[in-house]
Amino acid sequence: MLRAFTALTTPLLPEDYLGLVDPLWSQTVLRGRVVAVRRETARATTLTIKPGRRWKGHRAGQFVRIGVDVDGVRHWRTYSLNGNEDSRLLTVTVQALPGGVVSPQLAHGTPVGTVLHLEDAAGDFVLPTPAPAKLLMLTAGSGITPVMGMLRTLAARGPLTDVVLVHSAPTSDDVIFRDELTLLAALHPGLRLVVRHTADEGRLDLAELDGLVADREVFVCGPDALLTAAQQRWGEKVRLERFTPPVRSEGGSGGTVAYGATTVDVDGGASLLEAGEDAGVLMPSGCRMGICFGCVLPLRDGQVRNLRTGEIHGEPGDLVQTCISGASGPATLDI
Amino acid sequence: MSLALVGPSLKPVPSTPAPEATSLTPGQVEELGRRLDAIRERIVAERGATDAAYIHSVIRKQRYLEIGGRALLFAGVLPPAWILGTAMLSASKILENMELGHNVMHGQWDWMRDPKIHSSTWDWDNTSPAEHWKHSHNYMHHTYTNVVGKDRDVGYGILRMSDEQKWNPYYLLNPLVNVLLATFFQWGVALHDLEVEKIIAGEKDRKTVWTQLKGIGKKVVRQFTKDYVVFPALAGPFFLPVLAGNVTANLVRNLWSHAIIFCGHFPDGAVQFDEEQLEGETRGQWYVRQMLGSANLDGGPLFHLMSGNLSFQIEHHLFPDLPSNRYAEIAPEVRELCAEYGLEYTTGPLWKQYLQVLRKINRLALP
Ligand code: FES
Numbered sequence: 001m002l003r004a005f006t007a008l009t010t011p012l013l014p015e016d017y018l019g020l021v022d023p024l025w026s027q028t029v030l031r032g033r034v035v036a037v038r039r040e041t042a043r044a045t046t047l048t049i050k051p052g053r054r055w056k057g058h059r060a061g062q063f064v065r066i067g068v069d070v071d072g073v074r075h076w077r078t079y080s081l082n083g084n085e086d087s088r089l090l091t092v093t094v095q096a097l098p099g100g101v102v103s104p105q106l107a108h109g110t111p112v113g114t115v116l117h118l119e120d121a122a123g124d125f126v127l128p129t130p131a132p133a134k135l136l137m138l139t140a141g142s143g144i145t146p147v148m149g150m151l152r153t154l155a156a157r158g159p160l161t162d163v164v165l166v167h168s169a170p171t172s173d174d175v176i177f178r179d180e181l182t183l184l185a186a187l188h189p190g191l192r193l194v195v196r197h198t199a200d201e202g203r204l205d206l207a208e209l210d211g212l213v214a215d216r217e218v219f220v221c222g223p224d225a226l227l228t229a230a231q232q233r234w235g236e237k238v239r240l241e242r243f244t245p246p247v248r249s250e251g252g253s254g255g256t257v258a259y260g261a262t263t264v265d266v267d268g269g270a271s272l273l274e275a276g277e278d279a280g281v282l283m284p285s286g287c288r289m290g291i292c293f294g295c296v297l298p299l300r301d302g303q304v305r306n307l308r309t310g311e312i313h314g315e316p317g318d319l320v321q322t323c324i325s326g327a328s329g330p331a332t333l334d335i
Numbered sequence: 336m337s338l339a340l341v342g343p344s345l346k347p348v349p350s351t352p353a354p355e356a357t358s359l360t361p362g363q364v365e366e367l368g369r370r371l372d373a374i375r376e377r378i379v380a381e382r383g384a385t386d387a388a389y390i391h392s393v394i395r396k397q398r399y400l401e402i403g404g405r406a407l408l409f410a411g412v413l414p415p416a417w418i419l420g421t422a423m424l425s426a427s428k429i430l431e432n433m434e435l436g437h438n439v440m441h442g443q444w445d446w447m448r449d450p451k452i453h454s455s456t457w458d459w460d461n462t463s464p465a466e467h468w469k470h471s472h473n474y475m476h477h478t479y480t481n482v483v484g485k486d487r488d489v490g491y492g493i494l495r496m497s498d499e500q501k502w503n504p505y506y507l508l509n510p511l512v513n514v515l516l517a518t519f520f521q522w523g524v525a526l527h528d529l530e531v532e533k534i535i536a537g538e539k540d541r542k543t544v545w546t547q548l549k550g551i552g553k554k555v556v557r558q559f560t561k562d563y564v565v566f567p568a569l570a571g572p573f574f575l576p577v578l579a580g581n582v583t584a585n586l587v588r589n590l591w592s593h594a595i596i597f598c599g600h601f602p603d604g605a606v607q608f609d610e611e612q613l614e615g616e617t618r619g620q621w622y623v624r625q626m627l628g629s630a631n632l633d634g635g636p637l638f639h640l641m642s643g644n645l646s647f648q649i650e651h652h653l654f655p656d657l658p659s660n661r662y663a664e665i666a667p668e669v670r671e672l673c674a675e676y677g678l679e680y681t682t683g684p685l686w687k688q689y690l691q692v693l694r695k696i697n698r699l700a701l702p
Binding site: 007008009010011012016017020029069071072073074075286287289290291292293294296308309315317318319 | 441446450469560
């Protein structure tokens, strides 16, 4: 139906005009509006987001990429969805990282009404259907967030049957959702809550949990060390989510760049355009001096160096001008 | 006629009244280049939330203008509604092509990483396909600015805009062709990248031409249908006033953008170059060519906005990918640099510059 209206709005889409009224109506760009903001700890804030029309729903434990404009520039970050999967609203909890670009603004500078950009929910760290009767959830730090989504979903559907949650955080104040967890445990006799304060009590020894693992589905979320330890101890039985951050440059010039299927060693002074051409890659190009944007390619991973200013930049999805960019560590370009 | 000889390899074509002779050493040219680079780097570092707010607000205003103009045109049987509606639609089309389309497609706003306001995705309300435009304009015109034989904006392949273009009797039509080009400017722009003269000379392969023609055809059909079929038809019995409003708005946009664009490179004082200039051209020399080859227009903030800030043609040619709202801010610095290095900074009011352009078109009609 809306497609017929593009005859009226070409080269734009009807939603580009309707978006003047409400940007959430878009069918092509997924956006969401912040409808509530709640402070969890000194550093963590929970945002409740009403997603736009194009939202396809999510499963508890999945994550979503959120795009936010900081000082005019769009940045994308990934957050676990921690709300009830049956709700139309989404919740994410953001820890403000000191010196971070995005998280401080999301945690402290995002008032109700802000429009954020979203991608579809993704991730396989989800509860099987039907939900298993006996569960062990092992979490540490902000690893609690996806698991919280699972607990909320289950609790909203009925009494929890038999869930053990073992959560580690440095001190009691660092436990995100502390009050809600305590309340849940009080309301649901089937939920056993074990909180370990690692600052006083030290790290958890996984051996203590061996007895619990035997007849339960095990979900683990937390720092890499915890995931690896759990996997080594209990093997395939463990469901976990490993988040690999995008490759960042460690500085310097030169590096190995993948142009689609072709991999090229690019030395310090060379532009990505020249290096690609020399290796026989069919590179788009134009002015070769940084003014026409005829040479841009999407960066899949890694970062690049601006040959004129020396600035190292790039996030996955950025379009880079290959004629004025050089390598800085490994990178992948889509072509 | 005195010849501007800037550095050893800067060779202006003596077809236009050249600026006062300047004699910069190669060292000075590169120093000037570095100072211009510094201006650029400063603006790049400063770009931020206020610039983003600026472009968002222009986009909003343009869309409201268009909606308002088109709505009023439905009541176009009433003369005041027709006049106001047509004026609003014309203004919206001018903004859309010049401050938005031209500038966004230059990549001026790519740094915001907003896929909706990006050179790789933007398409404009014009019969010229975005891809063709980016090639003929961003690459050919901005790289080879004013180099006769390379920069097809010198005459668009149909006009004689330089003494270096060999005269033949066809050019007697120069003034007439110019009027036609101005009237049908968007169609001229649409055909620009086809390089008709190369097709005639058999220098372009048939497949490329066919692909390009298909691209233009698709775009033309969509544009034509919107302005001249769908909107008039929606008005039912008021088909004609709506059609007339759309025709007028497109015409106004054509005449206006033609005038602004021709005043960017053809008034007296703007210099043309020959192809030798390009050999081993340094960054500093490239900058000098851009400054000498371009001309600004004087006016107030509204005028600058409606010209897509092409009234800062010199600044735009130095830094085609800096956000247009910043040109006004750096113009005084560029002007000072020009004064310091003895380079002509050509500028003047629109009427005066346009008269000079017309005079040149008439003069070059004759051998
Ligand atoms: S080739 Fe023109 S910007 Fe890179």
